[in-house]
Amino acid sequence: MAKVSIVDIARLAQVSPSTVSRALQNHPRISPERRAEIVALAEELGYRPSQAARSLVTGQSTTLGVVASDVTDPFVAEVLKGVEGAARDAGYGLLFAMSNRNPKQEIEAAKALLGHQVDGLIVISSRAPQRYASLPRGTGGERTPVVLLNNEFTAPGLYSVRMDNEGGATAAITLLYQLGHRHIAFIAGPEGGRSSQERLTGYLHGLEVNGIQPRAELVLSGAGLLEDGWEALDALRSLAPRPTAVLCYNDLAAAGLLAAAANAGLAVPGDLSVVGFDNIPISAYTVPPLSTVEQPKAAMGRAAVKTCLRALAGEPAPTMVLSGHLILRASTGPCRVREAE
Known part of the structure; x- marks a missing residue:
């Protein structure tokens, strides 16, 4: 027809x-x-x-642009579910672009989406948040709103939705302290990333409030990848005194650490307790199942769309900080020998 x-x-x-x-x-x-x-x-x-005709009449595309760091990252995938559902409910379509965790590619992707006249832009885990303050975003005095999800930068037309990373990391360290652990390592995330810095700050704060002296050698660099955990085990085992517990930047790094421990014949949690961050689906099925700090991923995606639509309507859209919570599974347990405090 x-x-x-x-x-x-x-x-x-x-x-x-x-x-x-x-x-x-x-x-x-x-x-x-x-x-x-x-x-x-x-x-x-x-x-x-037609969408084109509607856009000519209203001056809006009813389309939101989304720049994702890596759609193969389970955290990003869960966030996107929330973004897509909220956008669909509001009558908006989506245009996607990937940055591949590269700041230059991220800005190029953002420019391309803005060139398609999207009404708003959502950037997941930005590696270059400060660049959006000077990025051309619209004409005639109008600036396309940009929502930084899992990051923050203060400038006109920029908005933020993020998690309380510090609080989540501090809660994880307190849990491990209560289990008797005193030598607790941290596998960090991407260098320069806000969430990585906040989780490191939360780790250090957790040590401080529980009376544990921090040791610089217990903080290992990483990038939020599986191989971070796998490669970290040898470094952890070479330390003296050896750490009995590890907080990882995310569940991917924690899964890599669990695999490395199994390969080395270490018992988890008997020899080493491990805590991840994010609660991605695989965390319930690792061996053993992973204790983790859950991020409300889909809720963050929905909140990003809500923030963007508020900005488009000229309504106040303050930074939204969502809370996570600890999920206890079998990768954490009491320290075998209670150490001197």
Whole structure:
């Protein structure tokens, strides 16, 4: 069946196409009676305006752009579920681009999406948040709102949705302290990343509030990847005194550490307790199942869309900080020998 056009409706209603167009836009020059007739006829014929036509009329694309660091990252995938659902419920479509964890590619992707006239932009785990303050975003004095998800930078037109990373990391260290651990290592995340810095700060704060002296050698560099945990084990085992517990930047690094421990014949949690961060789906199925700090991933995605729509409507859109919580599984247990405090 051929797609119904404004010309088809005009012919049947015996009016001009411009009259049909005005009626469907609720133009004041069209009488309520005439408009009702035309709208009823359009509905009967199954007329649907094209997105391009709607954009010309409203000046909006009803499309949001999303720059994702890596869609193969389970954290990003769960966030995207929340973004997609909230956008769909609000009548918005999405355009995606990937940055591959590269700041230069991220900005190029953002520029490309803005070039498609998206109404708003959501950037997941930005590696270059400060660049958006000077990035051209719209014309005529209007600036396309940019929501930084899992990051923050203060500038006009920039908004933020993030988690309380410090609080989550501190809670994890307190749990390990209560289990008797005193030598606790931390496998860090991407260098320069806000969430990585916040989790490191939370780790150090957790040591401080529990009276544990920090040791610089217990903080290992990483990038939030599986291989971080795998490669960290040899370094951890070479330390004296050897750490009995490890907080990882994310669940991927923790999963790599669990695999390395099993390969080396170490018992988890008997020889080493491990805590991850994010609660991605695989964390419940590692061996043993991983204790982790859950991030409300889908909720963060929904909150990012809500923030973007508020900004588009000219409403206040303050930074949203969501709380996570500890999920205890079998990768954590009491320290075998309680150490001197």
